[in-house]
Amino acid sequence: MPFTELEHTADILVRVSASSLEHLFAESANAMFSFMHEQREGRSVMRKLSLEAADMDALLHDFLSELLFMAEVDNLVFSDIEVSISGPTLQATVYGELFDPDVHAGGTEIKGISYYGLHIREDQDHRYRVEILFDV
């Protein structure tokens, strides 16, 4: 499992771990959407996004916020997320499909990503880890 859910009384706290920053970003997005929708398979819609931020923590926060915004406003369910990072810039291609209540309803609505405690660490074994608090 690339992420584990940790105990948090009010919201959803996850720990994500990956072998590269790109994977860490993609898996963080997958973690977020997995709480919202149990099933995510469709790839009929493709979106691209490009972001820049002062540091990696802010970049991850903005990336997740942007994906959440796109999903909410355009009524999309994302299933596949590809990320490339170069310096302070992130490029992502995301695939998904239109929300279908028969397939995608019944999850937990995430309203935002908390800045609180969001800090990416690189361990001695060169794995990247982060804890993210999703506001519900």
Added chain:
Amino acid sequence: MLEDLRKLGGVEWEIPIGYTPHMKVPGKFFLSDRLAAEVDEGAIQQLANVATMPGIVKYALAMPDIHWGYGFPIGGVAAFSLDNGVISPGGVGFDINCGVRLVTTPLREEDFDNRRELIERLFRAVPTGVGARTSHKLSISELEKVLIEGASWAVEHGYGMREDLVHCEQGGRMEEADTAHVSEKAIQRGIPQCGTLGSGNHFLEIQAAREILDAEAAETFGIAEGQICMMIHCGSRGLGHQVCTDHLKTLESSTKKYQIDLPDRQLACAPLQSKEGEAYFAAMAAAANYAWANRQMIMHNARNVFTELYGIDYEEMKLIYDVAHNVAKFEEHLVDEKRVELCVHRKGATRAFGPDRPEVPREFRAIGQPVIIPGSMGTSSYLLKGTRTAMEKSFGSTCHGAGRVLSRTKAKKQFKGATLKKELSEKHIVIRAASNAVIAEEAPGAYKPSDEVVRVVDEAGLSRVVARLEPLGVIKG
């Protein structure tokens, strides 16, 4: 755990100045021994932290449902002077104007049938849960009108009756709202969700008034034993969350700009009289208006379901009251025997104005403001009235319910949605949710029951119980 704190007697506790450095006023909270035994120490520290904020007046207060929140504890109440006080999004919460309304119907429990059909139709009529969208898609300019006009926008567009507005706190509209301070992102998020219930602990519940404890107040509020009622609990959805997030960013830098020394970054704030503080207040008011319009639209759709199914007149379903429990407002209060205007923050706390306040609808003014405290799924909810004691002790505030005690992961491990559904059904409570997982996460056992919290505010005199309501059916996201 509460050794350093002073019990003032009964259910009142004080955090003395000095408990944490730079406290400007003492902290005060209300807990029974039972609640004190399990109170979260972190939340008490948060309350002490609030007492260090500039311009805070009299006390940093917390209601008996105090628990850990972002910056301020949930259940927190703090009033700030307009001269040197501040405004803080942490004192309002992310779900701006999350609130509750209570509606009566002419139906009585003994002739209330078709319960399952009612709940099913309500579930179809009220967009609920993740991905659910409103059937009334608004243009940007129309949404901006919602943000300015609040519940009255909804009424003018056919969602309800004019008299509903009188029965909303603040008339369902804060006039300080200004859309110039609401980001485009917040507006985009608001468009598909206006008139939707959302998920989490939000619900629409059908209830029976089971126990009347104050006959005079109950008669004045228009509720009788055995009467079928409807309670709606939700807030400002993604729009309110976005407004809070956007302004937290600005206010974090203005905390530095105005050299405000805070023990916790999450208390980010700005002077009430600063452009950043005014901008947040105007945006918060806009989000609060959105929430009032949202609850008004949901109520309207639910009233139509009752009309279709039971053939009762729409006008016979009266809104008793609508209260906000996450908001900051300008209000007049008595401080050192002088009437002063203050900015009162309530986060997970409800306004509970006593008799004779002009803000209370005329027909309720001799009694006090109706206060609505929702229960969790399958447990009792309460109708109370505001008191003069609350005006003296808590800036006219009381509790808002009770928070979670179990995380979602623990709740899902301990409870199974299908089993809960069956157990509730044995108690004749019909539940309709988007999934069994939602039911498990929101299991009654995951929440503190409201009963003890309500008993404490009643004992402290912050509000008095008028009626207890029991659930018959509920829809959840």
